[in-house]
Amino acid sequence: MSPAEIRDEIIDILGDIAPDENLDELVDEVSFRDQLELDSMDFLDIVMELRKRHRVQIPEEDYGNLASMQSTVTYLEPKMRDIVKA
Amino acid sequence: MYDTIIIGGGMSGLAAGIRLALFDQRVCILERHYTIGGLNSFYRMGGRDYDVGLHAMTNFSRKGTKRGPLAKLIRQLRFKWEDFPLAEQIGSSIRFPGIQLDFGNDIELLQDEIAREFPGSIDGFQRLCASLLDYDDLDGDDSRFTRSARAVLDELIPDPLLREMLLCPLMWYGNAREDDMDFGQFCIMFRACYLEGFARPFKGVRLILKNLVRKFRGLGGELKLRSGVARIHVDNGHAVGVVLDDGTEIAGKRILSSAGTVETLRLCDDITEVDVARAGRLSFIESISILDTQPQQIGFDRTIVFYNDSETFHWRMPEDSLCDARTGVICSPNNYRYTAGDGVLPDGVIRITTLANHDRWCGLPDPKYRAEKVAQYEAAVHSAVRFMPDFRRHTIDTDIFTPKTIRRFTWHDNGAVYGAPDKQLDGTTHLDNLFLCGTDQGFVGIVGAILSGISMANRHCLATDG
Numbered sequence: 431m432s433p434a435e436i437r438d439e440i441i442d443i444l445g446d447i448a449p450d451e452n453l454d455e456l457v458d459e460v461s462f463r464d465q466l467e468l469d470s471m472d473f474l475d476i477v478m479e480l481r482k483r484h485r486v487q488i489p490e491e492d493y494g495n496l497a498s499m500q501s502t503v504t505y506l507e508p509k510m511r512d513i514v515k516a
Numbered sequence: 517m518y519d520t521i522i523i524g525g526g527m528s529g530l531a532a533g534i535r536l537a538l539f540d541q542r543v544c545i546l547e548r549h550y551t552i553g554g555l556n557s558f559y560r561m562g563g564r565d566y567d568v569g570l571h572a573m574t575n576f577s578r579k580g581t582k583r584g585p586l587a588k589l590i591r592q593l594r595f596k597w598e599d600f601p602l603a604e605q606i607g608s609s610i611r612f613p614g615i616q617l618d619f620g621n622d623i624e625l626l627q628d629e630i631a632r633e634f635p636g637s638i639d640g641f642q643r644l645c646a647s648l649l650d651y652d653d654l655d656g657d658d659s660r661f662t663r664s665a666r667a668v669l670d671e672l673i674p675d676p677l678l679r680e681m682l683l684c685p686l687m688w689y690g691n692a693r694e695d696d697m698d699f700g701q702f703c704i705m706f707r708a709c710y711l712e713g714f715a716r717p718f719k720g721v722r723l724i725l726k727n728l729v730r731k732f733r734g735l736g737g738e739l740k741l742r743s744g745v746a747r748i749h750v751d752n753g754h755a756v757g758v759v760l761d762d763g764t765e766i767a768g769k770r771i772l773s774s775a776g777t778v779e780t781l782r783l784c785d786d787i788t789e790v791d792v793a794r795a796g797r798l799s800f801i802e803s804i805s806i807l808d809t810q811p812q813q814i815g816f817d818r819t820i821v822f823y824n825d826s827e828t829f830h831w832r833m834p835e836d837s838l839c840d841a842r843t844g845v846i847c848s849p850n851n852y853r854y855t856a857g858d859g860v861l862p863d864g865v866i867r868i869t870t871l872a873n874h875d876r877w878c879g880l881p882d883p884k885y886r887a888e889k890v891a892q893y894e895a896a897v898h899s900a901v902r903f904m905p906d907f908r909r910h911t912i913d914t915d916i917f918t919p920k921t922i923r924r925f926t927w928h929d930n931g932a933v934y935g936a937p938d939k940q941l942d943g944t945t946h947l948d949n950l951f952l953c954g955t956d957q958g959f960v961g962i963v964g965a966i967l968s969g970i971s972m973a974n975r976h977c978l979a980t981d982g
């Protein structure tokens with residue numbers, strides 16, 4: 431997946447977790463927590479969805495990389511590079 | 517081999533099951549009863565639908581709210597707000613001799629009431645509101661959690677009667693400890709009752725349970741009813757599976773139990789004796805009256821009334837009697853703001869809850885048990901009508917359930933409704949793959965139990981499952 435495709439995938443996951451949010455206006459550099467009021471339970475869901483959909487494993491000590499869209503895509507890029515978008 | 521075996525198909529077990537099934541675990545819920553719901557189930561009798569527990573769902577928030585327990589559970593379980601169409605309360609009341617404080621889903625009403633009745637305590641009340649712990653601060657390691665709520669109130673609220681009045685609803689809706697309350701639990705219940713408030717689905721607890729079970733099954737979860745767990749097999753400090761009442765063995769990688777702390781430990785192969793003193797002992801009788809009219813027609817428009825007939829609120833199991841009706845909760849499920857589309861409930865209903873002694877009820881021989889049910893129903897109503905219009909001549913049907921009933925259908929020691937006074941907030945046990953959820957883990961009530969199931973599933977069954 432390209433960074434743009436990874437971003438789309440994260441948007442899709444966020445849409446599942448927080449269906450009432452307007453994700454069109456998401457600013458990639460600002461933390462999810464500040465924009466979407468995500469809490470630790472929601473972050474676990476991002477991790478679990480990535481595992482479920484793409485078998486991507488994210489160890490607990492790396493959760494901090496999922497703070498914003500920008501940092502998430504940067505972190506996932508090497509892990510998801512070889513995944514072919516369905 | 518299941519990834520997770522869940523003991524108990526009540527609110528917490530079902531919620532935990534959904535979380536695990538959502539992420540493709542092989543998960544099985546084992547429930548001893550022939551139906552789901554546990555402490556908050558439903559039944560049909562004489563052509564009428566009854567709820568076991570539901571007076572009010574606490575923790576109300578309006579559709580679209582992003583914070584708070586209700587929003588969290590809707591998100592975590594992938595529901596939509598529309599799945600839980602909740603009608604808000606009309607208004608509730610705390611009634612002591614000669615004085616009442618009304619409250620609703622907006623804290624301003626209670627503030628105004630306190631400013632009027634207890635002007636010397638209103639500043640203290642505002643300070644109390646500002647010093648409540650947030651839900652996120654509530655973990656067992658926080659020393660503020662286990663402080664005495666009475667000690668905190670003594671510092672902030674000068675008027676002793678107001679302290680008693682504020683504690684009454686909060687203890688009734690979620691305090692497993694006698695006399696006093698942990699400050700952490702006080703904060704949870706203060707938010708749940710006074711800051712967030714009460715609501716009810718028109719169709720009662722059925723709607724909530726149906727949503728939970730449909731979601732769980734839709735995700736591939738297995739639910740086995742009439743499947744009581746008789747034993748938990750332990751091998752080398754590790755749970756390896758369970759044995760059902762009929763001898764069937766089921767293997768699992770881990771077990772999450774909502775049966776209660778001592779109740780769960782008792783099931784374990786490696787434990788010969790449990791410390792029964794750790795179990796809670798606060799239990800209730802519930803007296804249900806069906807009226808030939810709507811409660812508002814006889815001048816009763818309150819959703820919930822928490823009453824106490826003296827200036828001191830006694831929150832104790834009655835030692836020397838079957839029941840203690842000096843304090844109680846009166847609820848009318850009719851008194852919610854249902855929509856025109858809902859219509860009105862078919863019958864007028866008044867439910868009254870009073871404190872009861874489990875051992876005394878269970879010790880009664882059968883004919884005496886039935887006679888006492890009638891007598892204690894009458895005593896509860898007699899006590900309650902001092903704080904509401906006398907509805908007795910409108911009663912056309914009654915039902916009553918006792919601690920014995922609660923015990924028989926949930927297997928909780930002592931029929932304890934809010935479980936053990938000392939909670940196991942991290943959900944761990946002496947075994948590295950046996951965990952607790954529900955009443956004895958921490959949160960109680962419908963919303964609380966659901967959140968408990970979610971958070972224990974997340975912490976012990978998902979985050980660690982590589």
Ligand SMILES: Cc1cc2nc3c(=O)[nH]c(=O)nc-3n(C[C@H](O)[C@H](O)[C@H](O)COP(=O)(O)OP(=O)(O)OC[C@H]3O[C@@H](n4cnc5c(N)ncnc54)[C@H](O)[C@@H]3O)c2cc1C
Nearest residue numbers: 524526528548554555556569571572745954955961962965
């Ligand atoms: C009279 C009454 C009124 C209430 N009113 C309200 C209210 O108005 N609002 C509110 O929010 N809450 C209310 N509650 C509290 C609420 O119902 C509970 O806090 C909540 O339902 C607890 O859910 P739980 O999953 O923790 O436990 P439970 O519901 O007790 O679930 C445990 C389940 O485990 C099963 N089980 C036990 N042992 C075994 C075994 N060995 N094998 C298999 N299964 C087993 C039991 O049958 C039970 O179904 C009320 C409760 C009562 C009794």
